[in-house]
Amino acid sequence: MNRASLHFLLAALIAIALPLFMRSGTLASEVLIFAMAAAACNLLLGYTGLLSFGQGIFFGLGSYAAGLTLLHTSLPLALALVLSAITGAVVATGVGWLSIRRQGVYFVMLTLAFSQFFYFLAYTFKDITGGDNGLLNIPRPAIGPFSLGDSWTYYGFVAVLFLLLFAALQRVASSTFGRTLLAVRDNEERARAIGFPVRDFKITAFAISGAVTGLAGALHALLIGVAPLSNIEYHMSESILIMTIIGGTGNLFASVLGAGFYVIVSDLLSSIWPRWLLLLGGLLIVVALFMQKGLWGLLERLVEALPMGRKSSTKSSIEAPIQPESQGRGI
C-alpha cells in the first residue's frame, strides 16, 4: 500500500471512529470541517511554502456566501455549497495575486493585513453580514431525500464531503502540479529558472486552498445555523494556521491530526477554564522548540519506537529539512 492510500485510510478511520468516541455530533462535525480547512492551509504552507495568515478570509466568506444563499434564495443546499467554494476560490485568487508580489515576511504581513481588511469589510457592511451578531437563522435544508436536521446525520454528510475533498487534495498534491509546488517551496529561484510559471502555480494553489476553505466555512455556518463575525476574524486565520503547524506540514493527514487535536482539546479546556488560550500559547512555544514536525512527527517517532512498527515507518518524502535561517535572509 502506498503512502497516499495509507493516509486516506487513516483519515477514513478517523471519520468512522469519531462517532464511536464522541458524544456530540456537532463537535465531531467541527473536527472534520476544520480538518478540511487545515489541509487546505497545508497545501499552501507545507507544499508551496506560503505561510498564509488569511485563511479566515475564505472561511468567513464561505460562511457568508452559504448563509446569504440559503436565507435569500430558494437554491438547493448543494448549489449553496458550490457557491461558497467559488467565492473562496475567487477571493483567494485576488488575495494570492496581490500577496505574492512580496515574499517571505512581507507576504505573511500582507495576508494578515488582508484578513483585517475583510474583517472590517464584514463589520462595516452590517446590512449584509449582520455585523457583530452575524447572519442568524441559517436553515439546513435536506439534500436530495436526506434530511440533515439531526446532528449525526449532518455529521455523515460532512464526513462524506471530507473524505471526497481529502482524496481530491491528495490527488492535487501527488500530481505534477503538486510536485512542482514542492519544487517552488524548496528553491523558488531554481524552479523559475527551469521555466515553471511560479507565479501562476502559487495563485492556483491559493485558489484551490480558498475553494476548500470556503466550503469548510459554509459547512460550519450550516452546522451552527449562524455565520458569525468571528468566522472571518484574525483569530480564525490564526486558529487554522495553528492547527496546521501543530499537526505538522509534512503531509495532508497531519493536518487532520492537528485539527482534531486543536478542536477537541480546546473544547475540553474551554469548558474547564475560560482562559485556556494561555495554555495554548505555551503549547505553541513548546511545539516550536521541541516538536518541529508536529504531532505527525511525534507519531512517526512512536511508530519507530515500536519493534513491530519499524518496517512500516515510512519517512514522508515531502518533508522539508529545517532550513537554517540564512535561507530567509535574502527577503
Place this chain on the structure above:
Amino acid sequence: MIYLFQLVNGIGLGMLYFLLAVGLSIIFGLLHFVNFAHGAFYLLGAYFVYDMTERGLNFWAALLMAPFIVAGLAALTESVLLRRIYHLPHTFHILVTVGLALMVQELVIILWGPVGGNVSTPSALSGVLMLGDFIYPQYRLFVIGLTLVLAIGLWWLLEGTRLGAVVRAGSESTDMVSLLGIDILRVNTAVFALGAGLAGLAGALAAPIRGVEPFMGVEALGIAFVVVVIGGMGSYTGALIAGLLVGIVQSIMTTLWPEGARLMIYLGMGLVILTMPRGLLGRA
C-alpha cells in the same frame, strides 16, 4: 475647522503608529525576526499605565516607568527564549511569538478583567488649547510634541551613535559585526528591548486617549504591519511617513465615514502594494 481638527488628530495618531512600527522595523532589520508579539508589548505598556494610575500613582511617573518595564520584560524574553529560535525558519518565529502574544493577552484578562477601562488625562493637561476658533485638547498636543522629540532622538540614536552604527552594520551582516569583536548577542537583546519599549511607550501614551482593553494588542499589530508594508521594512523615514499617512487617513475618514475609517487604511495598503510593491521607501 473640523478637518483641521481631524488633521491634527491624525498627526498625533500617526506619530503613535510610527513609534509602534519603527520598533517592529528595527527588530526585523537587525534580527530578521518577525515579531508577532509586538502588539502585546503595546498592550502591556497601556495596561501598566492603567494599573499604576489606578493604584494612585502619578500619571507622569507611570508614563516614565511603563516603557522601561516593558523593555525589561522584552529583554528577558529575548535572552531566555527568542535567542534559541533565531536559526529556525520564519514559521517557528511566528509560532512562538503568536504563542507569546496569546499568553500576554490572556494574562492581561486574568489580571485586569476582560472589559478594560479608562485612564484619565493628567490634570495638568486635561484642558484645551484655544487659538481663535481652533480648540484642541492639550494632552493630544503633548503627545505630538513628545513623539516628535522622541522621533528626533531615535534618528540620532540610529544615525549618530555607536550603537546605531552597530545596528545598521548588523542589518547588513551579523557575522561580520561579530567578527569585528562586537558582542552581537548583547546588541540583539538591546535592540529587541528598544523596539518593544517603543511599542510599550506608544501603548502608554495612547491609554488616556483610547482607554485600555485586552484586544488592543491584536489591532495594533495589524496597524504596525500596514505601516511597515506601506513604508518599507527597515526604513526609518518610511515608517515615519507611512505612520503619519495612515494616522491622517484614519482621522479624516472618521469624519467622512466613521464605520469605514479602518477599512480605508487596509484599502490604502492594497493600493500601495498594487502600485509600489516595495512600499514607499523599501529597500528590498
